[in-house]
Amino acid sequence: MMRKSRKQVYSILMVTTEIMPIAKSGGMADAVSALAQELDRGGHDVRILMPRYRSIERERLYRYPTPYTVRVGQSVYTTALFEGRLGDSSVVVYYLDYEDLYAREGIYGAGSDGYPDNLRRFSVLSHAAVQLGGFIGWHPHVIQSHDWPTALVPLAATRTTRRSEQRPATVLTIHNVGYQGSFPVADFPQTGFGWADLTDSGLLHHDEINLLRCGIISSDMITTVSPRYAEEIQTPRKGFLLDQELSSRKGSLVGILNGVDYAVWNPERDPFLDVKYTSETVALKSRIKKKLQEELDLPVDERAPMIGMISRLVEQKGWDEMITPGFGALADILGGTNAQVVVLGSGEPRYEYYLRQLAHRYDNLAAVIGFDERLAHVIEAASDFILMPSRYEPCGLNQLYSMRYGTLPIATRTGGFVDTIEQAGPRGGTGFFIDEPSPVSITAAVRDALKIWHGERNRIEAMQRTAMKERFSWESAAAAYVDVFERAIEVARSSSRAAG
The missing domain is CATH 3.40.50.2000 (Glycogen Phosphorylase B;)
Incomplete structure (x- = not known):
């Protein structure tokens, strides 16, 4: 178990579309949940922002009495913010509630088809993450975004923060580079950015908007979920046309192996097994x-x-x-x-x-x-x-x-x-x-x-x-993420000093 003693304790906001046991589509949900709880055990102030899907009951959550106004370019979204906890941990989970965008059965779509308004849905979530601190009075050292749906967070953090302010450090974690968030250029205004950002910030890629590419170019640090995969995605064979962008950021790209929650996956105590064994x-x-x-x-x-x-x-x-x-x-x-x-x-x-x-x-x-x-x-x-x-x-x-x-x-x-x-x-x-x-x-x-x-x-x-x-612990993974967060914070400080 990760224990913080001499090192700095950080405030960390994770922005995600899925997390166990609340909403799950794939392995990312397990990884985000386990990492958040391990960092929490290490003494860090870890909080999570995600959409409130239809399956998430409001009645069990605390609702902020004031509407949360999220600005996305010239558009204004009057949302509600709910708060709960992640399981038995002290990790705070904020739920962004806007029924027209999130009150649906699926996370990304119905069946194998994505929702046609996914660009708007996840652009609003990304801007809400960056503006959250001003609403709740809590400003994270680091915002960690997960995969393409939240890959606009780094750019939003750069564009939203005033020159006189210290912006949060940004870390993009790539769970699967094969899923990139590609949309027609005609939908670009839904992102909330100016047209100059379409090319200047890496959003335009092969005549489409590409959210993951923007995150790769804009984030302070990039992680992915194993050392070997960090190498593979820098090659044409497995980089899914983003290998050049990833190779250009190789000094900021770190592969950190996911761990296992052995409290859940343990044949000696597994409640689902009638026969236990060692x-x-x-x-x-x-x-x-x-x-x-x-x-x-x-x-x-x-x-x-x-x-x-x-x-x-x-x-x-x-x-x-x-x-x-x-x-x-x-x-x-x-x-x-x-x-x-x-x-x-x-x-x-x-x-x-x-x-x-x-x-x-x-x-x-x-x-x-x-x-x-x-x-x-x-x-x-x-x-x-x-x-x-x-x-x-x-x-x-x-x-x-x-x-x-x-x-x-x-x-x-x-x-x-x-x-x-x-x-x-x-x-x-x-x-x-x-x-x-x-x-x-x-x-x-x-x-x-x-x-x-x-x-x-x-x-x-x-x-x-x-x-x-064999043991693949989240304790060692969390320690590696803290090292990445520290590097990202230093990059953000340096860029703020240069901008000022």
């Missing part, structure tokens, strides 16, 4: 597997290795390579081995359809479309392997959870997987790498893992024990 009693996983086989109507067979997949059903996660008809690896695995595969996730309708079709064809596949927290924990515990064939992976969290549960990852050699998994070898290892995201390579890696599972069970159990003892 690294020394990892063989008890077989009992959990048997119960899951019964629950999902899979053949009850202790001789069948179980492969779990907990994933968004999107292209990035390798689902083209897995289930495209006549092409995907999943049919080869199901038809050519005795492995059972359990999939939990939702996403693009075509992938959901293909999964249902395969589940009707093969009795060794169970596909649960949607998300269920209990089932996610049970799959992690019951499975012998977790399959993660991503085309790219900024950090990845499921491989970290899986390792704690003695479930060996089979993952593409990319991003955070490289930083966290040790390839199986004669002297041990904690998982298996897929050389490239292709059906042939995926199937080959799975077959290699299954061969060892069938023929060298002692070796598998030794790898499981090693994996369960």
Whole structure:
């Protein structure tokens, strides 16, 4: 646990569109929540600003009696501000309430389509973050924005702060560079900035507005969620046309590996598990597997290795390579081995359809479309392997959870997987790498893992024990973020002195 003693204590405002357990679309929600709470335990004054979605009940929150007026260029939005706490922590969560923009079921859109007014929605949120201090009388040292929806915060902080004032330092955290927030140039007035900023601040990119590019250029410091990913996004292959901008900021770009909340992900105390186990009693996983086989109507067979997949059903996660008809690896695995595969996730309708079709064809596949927290924990515990064939992976969290549960990852050699998994070898290892995201390579890696599972069970159990003892703590991650915040504060001070 991170403890502050001799170092400076900072006030930090995180601006996000999702956070566990309030609103979640992907792994960013887990990361923001865990980081905020770890910084809070370290003595920092951490607060969060996010939209109040329809699912967030007003009745449990404190409402500020005065309307919060947010200025976005020439437009004025009269909003309400609510306040609550993040779980049992002392982290304050502010909810920006403006029904026309945020009172919706989805965070970003309905199904796989984004809302047509997302540029306006998230521009208002970004300006509200910068103006919040003047409304509540609390001025953060640092504003940390997360991904493209809040990437306008750095520019807004620069444009809003008077020359005589010390502006807050800004840190942009990129959870996935593949999602950038691109919009038609005709919608630019919705951002609240002058037309000169379209080109001067990096908003214009390939004849479109690009929010993430603006954040990369405008922020004092940039972080992303693993050291390997920080290197990869500076290359044309994985930079998604922003590699040059990221390379030009490489001195300000830091990769910090996400951690795991081991109070939540712990097979010794997991409330979702009927059978608890440790690294020394990892063989008890077989009992959990048997119960899951019964629950999902899979053949009850202790001789069948179980492969779990907990994933968004999107292209990035390798689902083209897995289930495209006549092409995907999943049919080869199901038809050519005795492995059972359990999939939990939702996403693009075509992938959901293909999964249902395969589940009707093969009795060794169970596909649960949607998300269920209990089932996610049970799959992690019951499975012998977790399959993660991503085309790219900024950090990845499921491989970290899986390792704690003695479930060996089979993952593409990319991003955070490289930083966290040790390839199986004669002297041990904690998982298996897929050389490239292709059906042939995926199937080959799975077959290699299954061969060892069938023929060298002692070796598998030794790898499981090693994996369960690995630790990826938020304490060390939070300390690294504090170092970045300190660098950002110094950059902001220097720029304020230069401007003055």
